[in-house]
Amino acid sequence: MESLKIAIFCWESLYAERVGGLAPAATHLAETLAKTYEVHFFTRGWIPDQTVNNVSYHYCQPQGINIVEYCNSMSLGMVEQFKKADRNQKFDCLHFNDWHPVQALHLLQDRNTILTFHSTEYGRSGNHFGDWWEFKEISGKEWYGGLIAKRVTAVSASLKNEVMQLYNVPDWKCDVIPNGIVPYQYYAQVDAAEVKRSYGMDPSETLILFIGRLAYQKGPDLLIGAIKTVCQNHRDAKLIVAGEGDMRQLLEERAKDLPVNFVGYIPDAEYIRLLNACDLVVIPSRNEPFGLVLLEAWSAKKGVVASNVGGLSENIDAFIDGVKVEPHQEELAEGIDGILSNPSQAEAFGKRGRKKIDRQFRWDPIGKKMIDTYARVVT
Incomplete structure (x- = not known):
């Protein structure tokens, strides 16, 4: 036209x-x-x-x-x-x-x-x-x-x-x-060690990132439940939860003995720092019609573990550019455990996801x- x-x-x-x-x-x-x-x-x-x-x-x-x-x-x-x-x-x-x-x-x-x-x-x-x-x-x-x-x-x-x-x-x-998505807006060269230190982590520790509304739809409670199991096999794993919502108090109570840092709402610039410094992005949604966080993670060439629902299920090719699991804490823990046991696989998934953005998004x-x-x- x-x-x-x-x-x-x-x-x-x-x-x-x-x-x-x-x-x-x-x-x-x-x-x-x-x-x-x-x-x-x-x-x-x-x-x-x-x-x-x-x-x-x-x-x-x-x-x-x-x-x-x-x-x-x-x-x-x-x-x-x-x-x-x-x-x-x-x-x-x-x-x-x-x-x-x-x-x-x-x-x-x-x-x-x-x-x-x-x-x-x-x-x-x-x-x-x-x-x-x-x-x-x-x-x-x-x-x-x-x-x-x-x-x-x-x-x-x-x-x-x-x-x-x-x-x-x-x-x-x-x-x-x-x-x-505009991928260059989410990719940045950062000093991952410095970013981890700024959140009280040792640079050698594994940073898992969740960002989103702390609401039932987004499944943060499933992730908190999974982290307890993940940490039994990966004692160096730490979870940062970025975002606000009605579930925050409940989640903090459930995570009080776990290596979880609730950082609340963060500005875009800080999100980019965390996204590019993290070792894994987890998207545990119960319902996700599309899932922009997936494209943001791929833009930063990050590996993803995500629920096998909605747009996440459609857009991820399992064990090619990400890991898909059913939205239950046991399956989520298994998916996270598997990818943390093979860091090079997470890196490969992220790179393939970045190429998919150019083809489809x-x-x-x-x-x-x-x-x-x-x-x-x-x-």
Whole structure:
């Protein structure tokens, strides 16, 4: 398509309010598309509108006493900003990300709309149905968004199947378009010995890294349970847990006699130091629709032990570029024990993973796939 004016709606971005993996995914897609097309990004933030890397960012300041009211307020603010940018030249396609801007999708449903599922509330709840009101409200918005959007995309085949089963989205309507990564942003030459010393470790000790939300979905409790077994065979193994979440206090109690260091939220620069200094990255998720941490670890040429679920299962070739185990602490311990017993294997897995990124997860070809989806709704 020679020319397009694209509107992207997402509740987070890299340059204002940022929460998790959705921010880099949506921002880098926008910047990739902006190399060729006019792209506007509608999000929230307490800063003036700006243009970064050819993407025009429009910010709103939502309010609400709970997450549902907050996102409804955000959607109304997005639509107000959208209408201003839509006056002189109409947008060709409107791309919404996850459930947060579904109220905006509702108000603009007569346009050429695409909804991308990065996850589902069912998955975020650990593959079970919740009975609290927020679960029902958010799940309802996901169903409604899948119903009214002209086209739907999912970041993995597993997530597509989940969306089809949960919300009756027909197969013909949903495309699988994975996330990508900018690998050089996660690779750095670091002094691993110095990094380990800064966390109270001896340079000869083995550093295992977990980063993510401390929530049931991400399985940090499985990892804590596994570490006790791992340390029986590898007394030099130490685990650093980076991230915050509701499970932190429980996890700290379970790990009080184990070599585990909870470092909480860390800035990007510190994450890059740890990622490039560690000996192994573990991703013990119970549900993982894609798993950006996997691509980040591969970008740093690190070996990975990950749960055999969702996008992790799809993207890892077992014992070629990573180890896949069922999300149970016994299997997790066995996978970690095996790779720590053969450090050269972990290194080889990381290098092969880095090559896979160039073959499958660069943003330019992924952007072209998204344009193909846009073409199906632009008339």
